[in-house]
Amino acid sequence: MLEKQIQAHPERFRVLTGDRPTGPLHLGHLFGTLQNRVRLQDMGVDLFVIIADYQVLTDRDVADRLAETVEGLVLDYLAVGIDPERATVFTHSAIPALNQLMLPFLSLVSVPELQRNPTVKEEIAHSRQSAVSGLMFTYPVHQAADILFCKGNLVPVGRDQLPHVEITRTIARRFTERYGPVFPEPDALLSSAPVLLGTDGTKMSKSRNNAIAIGASADETARLLKGARTDTDRHITYDPVGRPEVSSLVLLAALCLGRSPEDVAAEIGSGGAAALKRTVTEAVNEFLAPMRARRADYAADTGYVRKIIQIGNERANAIADATLAEVRTAMGTAY
Known part of the structure; x- marks a missing residue:
């Protein structure tokens, strides 16, 4: 049903998807999500791709060679067919207003709700850190800010990520109940992507x-x-x-x-x-x-790659600033 709606009216949908810059994208990403992003882009859906550099720190103490990895992700996007003329590619850390949404959003969820999130449990179990950071614990709320800052209403995910989308929907709904309508409740577009194992027989990673x-x-x-x-x-x-x-x-x-x-x-x-x-x-x-x-x-034109990020950041910042202004008005903090 959702797929039919997208095909009939792609202009009504804005997709937020993205990757953590922890290394080069691989065949699992290509068949699991990248091809679908290009498909949605080519259909006319408004595609936002976040390079979640802040979220690298959720499960590690430092982000090694981050600038190089970020540029590598952009190269991978261009290689598979993501078109910067039709998609907005931006970096998490460059959008201050997006990250400011974390504060009101955190007030809309309880600690037990975060503790029950199965994806957080799994990430904590595989964390490289000796202790769980607050960033890891609030990871689903951070993702909600990623999705809702641009009023994304469609999120392509696998079944294991449905709890993240549900928390985003909960935050959007509770914000509406408490302050008034600002955010949509995004739909999850379930992926039918094949599961590819790595060369060692375990999950490709x-x-x-x-x-x-x-x-x-x-x-x-x-x-x-x-x-x-x-x-x-x-x-x-x-x-x-x-x-x-x-x-x-x-x-x-x-x-x-x-x-x-x-x-x-x-x-x-x-x-x-x-x-x-x-x-x-x-x-x-x-x-x-x-x-x-x-x-x-x-790759021979690094200036072009950086320009893509710059233009994407400018567009994302304009949208995030406008959304934050709406949030302040709704919350009565537009002094």
């Missing part, structure tokens, strides 16, 4: 060094895939439950080739892990070749 970056070279991709975990059964089948590592590689090849994973597995058949890895490597490198070429072209 920037921090686990088990992912193939969009900007990786063809040789690096081949090396990583050569070391990917499989199993001892020589006959290749697509069985995500029984053979997760093999099936993830089959699925990756299928996504790049535009075919079904069952067909890819059947074609490899008794070729074994070597044939599977060869098929995946060729498929991935061919699929990523045009993106990598675009990325290299843009």
Whole structure:
């Protein structure tokens, strides 16, 4: 139903999505979210992409090589087809009015509500910090400010992130009840994205060094895939439950080739892990070749990359300032 509404009236929707600059974006991001962002942008949806640099500090003490990583994210966005003429790409720390929304928003949620958030629980469990910071604990409220500062009404998420959207909806609703209507209650656009495992058989992640970056070279991709975990059964089948590592590689090849994973597995058949890895490597490198070429072209002009961030920050700041002015008026603090 929601998808039909987007297709019928894309101009009615504003999407807020983004990434933490903790490392280069990889194939999991590409098939999990980046392609969908480009699809929505091309449909005419107003796309906002936040580079959440402040949120790097939620689960680590320092943000290493942050400027370099931020620019790398912009290069990845450009490579996959995000168009700065039609999308607003901006950095979290450069939008003061956005972050000021945290104060009234925190007054609208209780400590037990934050404690119950399953995503926060998981992030805390995997935190690199010896003690949980206040920023980590209030992470869902920070995300609510990210979404609502621009009055985003559509948030593409996986099912594991639904609690974050629900807290955002709760904050918007309670603000309306207490002060009057300023914010929409955003809808979650559930992703049907495939789950890709990393080369070690665990969740693909920037921090686990088990992912193939969009900007990786063809040789690096081949090396990583050569070391990917499989199993001892020589006959290749697509069985995500029984053979997760093999099936993830089959699925990756299928996504790049535009075919079904069952067909890819059947074609490899008794070729074994070597044939599977060869098929995946060729498929991935061919699929990523045009993106990598675009990325290299843009990387040669760092001034252009910085200009994109500057323009995006200017637009985001204008919107955030206007929203904060509305909030102050509604709260009776526009002195």
